[in-house]
Amino acid sequence: MSDIRAYEGLAGLRTDEARPAAARAAGAAAGPLTLRGLLRRAWFIRLLAVGLLVFIWQWVTWTNTRVPGIDEIVRFMITEMTGGSHGGQLTGEFWEPLSLSLQRYGIGLAIGVPVGAVVGLIMGASRWARGLFNDTVLVLLALPAVVWAFLAALWFGLSAWGPILAVVLTAVPFMAINLSAGVRDIDQGLVQMSRSFGVPLGRRLYHLLLGGTLPSGFTGLRLAFMTGWNSLLIVEWFGATSGVGWRARFWYDALRYPGFVAWIFLFVLLITVVDRVLLNPLERRAFEWNQRPTLTFEEEL
Amino acid sequence: MATVLIENLTKVYPPTSNNPTQVQALGGVNMSVTGNVFVAIVGPSGSGKTTLLNIVAGVERPTSGAARALQEGVPAQIGYVFQEPRLLPWRTVVDNMLYVQDRKSDRSRREAEFYLQMVGLSEVADLYPAQLSAGMQQRVGIARAFLVNPDVLLLDEPFSHLDALTGRSLRDYLQRIWLQTRKTALFVTHDVTEAVELADRIVMLRPGGVAYDDMPVDLPRPRRPGDPAVREMQDEVLRRFDAMGAAVRFGAAEAAR
Amino acid sequence: MTSAPTLTPQSVSELSVRELRRGLWRRWGLRLSVLVGWAVVIAVWYVLARFVFTTQQLPQPHIVATEAWDVLSQRNFASNLQASILRVAAGFLLALALSIGLGLVIAYSQWWRRLLNSVLLFIVSVPTVSFAILSLIVLGISPLGPVLNAMIVATPYITMNLARGLTGVDRRLIVMSEAFGRTRAQIIRGILLPSSLLSILGGARLAFAVAWRMELLTEVFASADGIGFQIRRSFESYDIRGMLAWAVLFVAIMLIVENLFFRQIERRFSRWRSPSMGDAP
Incomplete structure (x- = not known):
């Protein structure tokens, strides 16, 4: 019979996230707020990760005219939420x-x-x-x-x-x-x-x-x-x-x-x-x- | 009064994918224990000591024969101390104790704390097992076995995974509690010193059966490993073990190898 | 009470016959249960098709089987299958190349591990349909979409398992090797590779399963051929028989690759493991 734990491997991906002990240890590793210390803070690294993703997105935007920039997307979402109209086309529904x-x-x-x-x-x-x-x-x-x-x-x-x-x-x-x-x-x-x-x-x-x-x-x-x-x-x-x-x-x-x-x-x-x-x-x-x-x-x- | 009756007990493990030959753990073991005695079962590895205890505890089924632990004719309450602590890692120490305890009340919590105190662990009741050292975990295991007020106490090499010094101090704890409670105890070990120090009677197993069962240990308690009388007894047990010859000690097949 | 009865060979073999019979019953009972499982599934399908849905909604199993056979024998099948497999293979190989770099960085640098962990976790948590649709607007109808998407979703799985394998290597064995004066190359070949290989293979198998589904989904949205495109075309022309036939073939290929290919390799390289470490019964 085949081993049915095929999809369990994902658990390994989460070990760092799910165990706050590790996260706490990461936070504690940081000293006073010097540049070096900042670079090692958990939240800063996470911010950097987000920045990386945003950068990749914007890079795609610049090279491809059909892909909207993040500013456009945010503006659209706000209109959709507040129920304004999108350039006279249709009222937003959110x-x-x-x-x-x-x-x-x-x-x-x-x-x-x-x-x-x-x-x-x-x-x-x-x-x-x-x-x-x-x-x-x-x-x-x-x-x-x-x-x-x-x-x-x-x-x-x-x-x-x-x-x-x-x-x-x-x-x-x-x-x-x-x-x-x-x-x-x-x-x-x-x-x-x-x-x-x-x-x-x-x-x-x-x-x-x-x-x-x-x-x-x-x-x-x-x-x-x-x-x-x-x-x-x-x-x-x-x-x-x-x-x-x-x-x-x-x-x-x-x-x-x-x-x-x-x-x-x-x-x-x-x-x-x-x-x-x-x-x-x-x-x-x-x-x-x-x-x-x-x-x-x-x-x- | 508690009785353990073992009659012509045989256990054969069928061949498995990684071990193509069947393994005979026990072949016709006969033995009986009555009253508040501490019996040590000694034997080399492969003589089926753990299997014997598991069958008495009712967690393994014999291939043939029978093993019963009875208290006034009804199945006895078992307290089992394993080789490893076997604590639920996701429950605190005190919850681990209460897990095996039938009554749930303030009294049972107090009882649990009493036995924890007996093994010197009153401070750690609300910690998780992983926060304790191996020796402390094993002490929780001992306290747990006594908590259920067992008619028969089974101990399966409880000190073999610990370093010698920790093991020694745990034997002191065990001896002290046992002297207060005097439960019928079956204590499996490969360590002759432990056996002589704790037991009233020593049973020597060999692969396939009982090698001998005619060795009472009549020494005053509490005993210390260094006592001359304990040393002497120890030497005698080892002499008899040596006298058995390789074929008896390790089984014919093992000796021929 | 001294007794040491010697057990005759006869009585042992009698006992073992009983145990053997029990083992046989267990094994055949198990086979039987697998067959019963399939029979139940097919029966339920049949009952649903016959009494609940119309043929337009759910054809009976044998109709789908015949259709699948027809699909298999068409030239059309070979070309679509080839297109899908080449794409998923390309995506998988790209992911593998990328993962080796990322995995090494993650295994040996804590800072990079923290940074990349969040990015990789993010990728895993993005609904795959988003990737499929995004490739539609970024690349339009293009064979590149399925390849890139397969690569993107496969990378986290291979990378993390590679890193886990490398960090899980027993340090003491490396110290031992150094004590015996083994060279770097010998240590890599003798210890690092064998002990991390199983984890890498496990990641690869998982990655393939994810990539193969991603590839199909992207084809559904943004491709002009491949199995995914065929499923979509059948759906849009209300050809449910064709759709189910293609889906059955897709699942069959996936299960074959997983069980015959990856599982066999894993078995080949896991012989040294003791059965207690997770051998399927």
């Missing part, structure tokens, strides 16, 4: 597509994440169930979101169920695969310990299973959030008459590139906000145990 998309996203995740989690837990607990679901989950993972987008458009027409289904179908395999790996990674020594002490099932589920699967659960959750958002946008682009994906397409069809790019920026901004505001604090709280420094006082023997 909150309605946004709230509609977020609703669909929320419903999709609210269905997909628990379903995927349950499937993953079952897959992790039983080899039989793993055989049963493994290939299906792998195919679901491999199937590009755009195929779901097209199918959803054909099945549900332009209703809200297409985008929701796409989010569900993207979230399920990511949760399933990661939780299944998480259950199997639980230290067998701890399981033996619990059995030998006769720890009741309920407490074992809460303390051992939940604690042990949290890291992989978070990886799955993050991937589900990220890819779910992506599928939602694709479905809305091709098969919806509302939502942020549709709005981006609308400006694309109207050949208003600043508007279209502004919405793409918004996609990125939104998922970043969700990540920072929702997932990061949750993760930080869940992994508190991993972040305390080791005791420094001598062991009293």
Whole structure:
């Protein structure tokens, strides 16, 4: 049977971000505010990274006339938000597509994440169930979101169920695969310990299973959030008459590139906000145990 | 009174992908322990010591035969100290203790703190295991085993992963608590010094079975590793081990190699 | 109570027969469960196609299979497949070249690691559809779009895993080598490469999966050939059979490359690992 931890590697990408201990250490490394010290501050390096991306964007703008500059994009977004008109063309619309998309996203995740989690837990607990679901989950993972987008458009027409289904179908395999790996990674020594002490099932589920699967659960959750958002946008682009994906397409069809790019920026901004505001604090709280420094006082023997 | 009955116990591990031959961990072990005694089970590696304890604890199933730990005829409450600490890394020390404790109340927290104090760890109750040294973690493991008020205490080489000095001081802790509680204890070790220091009776295992089980240790407690009587006993155990011959000590196949 | 019963060879083999039978049942039971899994998926598909949706919405599995076979035997398939594969290969190789540079910098300099980490993490968190659409306006309909996008999304995965592999090398082994007077080249060949190779391969496999999907998505938006373009064309002409057939072929290729190519290489280079370090059962 193939190893189904294929998409787990992303976890490695996050180690620095998710562990505030590392970030704190980075901040502490900086001395008084000299130029050298400034260069080593974590926030300054992050600022530099943002600057680098902005510079790359502007460079593309200068070499390619169809790509709007950041100033144009920001101006467009403000007009879109305040409801002004874009050069007499159409009145701006901002909150309605946004709230509609977020609703669909929320419903999709609210269905997909628990379903995927349950499937993953079952897959992790039983080899039989793993055989049963493994290939299906792998195919679901491999199937590009755009195929779901097209199918959803054909099945549900332009209703809200297409985008929701796409989010569900993207979230399920990511949760399933990661939780299944998480259950199997639980230290067998701890399981033996619990059995030998006769720890009741309920407490074992809460303390051992939940604690042990949290890291992989978070990886799955993050991937589900990220890819779910992506599928939602694709479905809305091709098969919806509302939502942020549709709005981006609308400006694309109207050949208003600043508007279209502004919405793409918004996609990125939104998922970043969700990540920072929702997932990061949750993760930080869940992994508190991993972040305390080791005791420094001598062991009293 | 607690009893551990081991009857013709056999455990064979089937071949796996990385070990194509089956492994016989235990072949017909017979043994019984009754009352508040501390029994040390000594044997070279590969003689199935850990497997034996796991079967008594009910976390492994025997291939044939049986091992039962009983208290007045009903299954005994087991307290198990493992080779490694086996603490939930995401729970604090005191929550790790309460994890195995059945009653949840202020009293059980006080009890947990009492046993932590017994192993000299009253300060660290609210820390996470990763914040403790290996020796401190193992002491939490010992406190946890006593917290459940076990009828039978199983100890699987609890000091083998620690340095000699830490191990020595942990043996003191263990001896002190045991003298206060006098639980029926099965203590697995490869270290004859440890066995003589702690046990009332020594059982020598060899690959495939019991080499001998006729060695009571009748020395006054508390014992110290340096005591002449302990030294003498230790030498006798080693002499008998040497007298067994390689084929018995390590199993025929191992000796032929 | 002294007893040391010697176990006869017979009784051991009797025991092992029982264990063996249990092992066999487990193995075949497992195979069976995989088959049952597929049967359930196909049955659900069939029921949906037959009773819930019209043929216009979801054709039955065997119709899609026949269609896929037809697609496979057309000349059209070879040229589209070739276009897609060449693009993803080009993007992947570009990413590999870029990643070796970035990975080395990240592995050996903390400052660069902090700077590039945020950039790479940002790239990973950008919805892939943004890249696809952006390539449409920056480059228009062009074969360059899929290549560049594949490169962009693959780079973080290869880079981070490369860096992780290099930093994860056991320092003590290097000290040991130096103590025995091994040369720099010997250390690189003997220690650095083998111990980081698995991590690099894992990253490459992941990167391929991401790049292959990105390539397809970009083709859907901004290409005039390739599998992605065919999927889009089928959709726009309401040819759902064709669309599903192309999608099935896309998934098949992805799974084949992942499992037959990357997995085999990984297995070849991971023999020294002990099974406890993650051997699939």
